[in-house]
Amino acid sequence: MPLRLLKYALSRKHPAPRFFRDCTEPKKSYDAVIIGGGGHGLAAAYYLAKDHGITNVAVLEKGYIGGGNTGRNTTIVRSNYLTPEGVNFYDASVKIYEGLSEELDINLFYSTRGHFTLAHTESALRTMRWRAEVNKHVGVDSCVVGPDDISRACPQLDISCSGKAPILGALYHGPGSIARHDAVAWGYARGADSMGVEIFQNTEVTGLDIQSGKIKGVHTSRGYIATNKVLSAVAGFTPRITNMAGVDTPIVIHPLQACVSEPMKPWLDTILVSGSLHVYVSQSSRGELVMGSSLDPYEVHSTRSSLDFVEGLTSHMLDMFPFLSNVKIVRQWAGMADMTPDFSPIMGTTPVEGFYLDAGWGTWGFKATPISGKTMAATMANDQAPELIKPFRLSRFEDYDLTGEKGAASVGH
Structure with a gap:
């Protein structure tokens, strides 16, 4: 840190304001x-x-x-949903997010990356076409793309997924973004x-x-x-x-786990989601791979993480990106997902x-x-x-x- 900046930071003439007041005693009403x-x-x-x-x-x-x-959570922002009601709702949220850093006067590290939902089966590809048509109908940027388009956007991805679940196409959603939660x-x-x-x-x-x-x-x-x-x-x-x-x-609670890798030089420019492999991944501004998987199959009010989760997730990550075999996982956590029918x-x-x-x-x-x-x-x-x-x-x-x-x-x- 430059000495002049350090002097400014430590100067009592320029105290940093608190983010918000320290409220201790609530009013009666x-x-x-x-x-x-x-x-x-x-x-x-x-x-x-x-x-x-x-x-x-x-x-x-x-x-x-x-x-x-x-x-x-894993900080993904998107609006490529399945129902017109859902697409309209989340699209309104994306539009607010795009100007939110300026409105709140804080750097949200909002970064538009493009979002690929990978399809490994013909049935999954049909669902992607369905979603794309619903999205287009309400004016949201989504389309179905092929393996060549995916490879151009992310050349590091093994399209064959180690031969276990070859990628047939994807739903591409241009406004897909990440932000600092x-x-x-x-x-x-x-x-x-x-x-x-x-x-x-x-x-x-x-x-x-x-x-x-x-x-x-x-x-x-x-x-x-x-x-x-x-x-x-x-x-x-x-x-x-x-x-x-x-x-x-009718809400039930299931744990939902995620993890991050050690920081790396930026290489993953997009957001990738695989429903068949139960993986979603993006790279943060600090270089970490932020990764998540499916809900834990049991209903429990707990934020405890598990070895089973990280073993399964990293196995599928290596199917997609074999070169990550020596990369370390540095942190994992869980949240409680409130699910409806x-x-x-x-x-x-x-x-x-x-x-x-x-x-x-x-x-x-x-x-x-x-x-x-x-x-x-x-x-x-x-x-x-x-x-x-x-x-x-x-x-x-x-x-x-x-x-x-x-x-x-x-x-x-």
């Missing part, structure tokens, strides 16, 4: 309380203040900011705080005060808080909060008046962070869900009006 200090909860708080002028808001996080699934959470936190939202870390919700079918407040480890509006945005902890509210959902989220109002739900994200919650925050803020402000998220309402399971996205993330199930 708020206009709205958001449970969950991850990307979705913080984004909802930010847009409540920015779009609707509701600033008397408390965000309650039982751990630390972004310590849940926001900090445990921690920066997204901290950017929204700082933005919300600057407008008056209070953020409380290490503050656990222990109960909900519901009277005559209406939310009246929350019990926390720091005492009781009165409020008429509560949003639950806690991902894998959703069943614990919905049980407090007496709201039934139709692989789409649950967003909007609930049978309890004033209690709102943002859950069921499974393996694709990070990419929805901006639009989820924006639409849930509108839902809380108006007590009515915007048209964009009505297909994701909780009541669809009673109405048998599902939004099936199972074919859009084949590594997620």
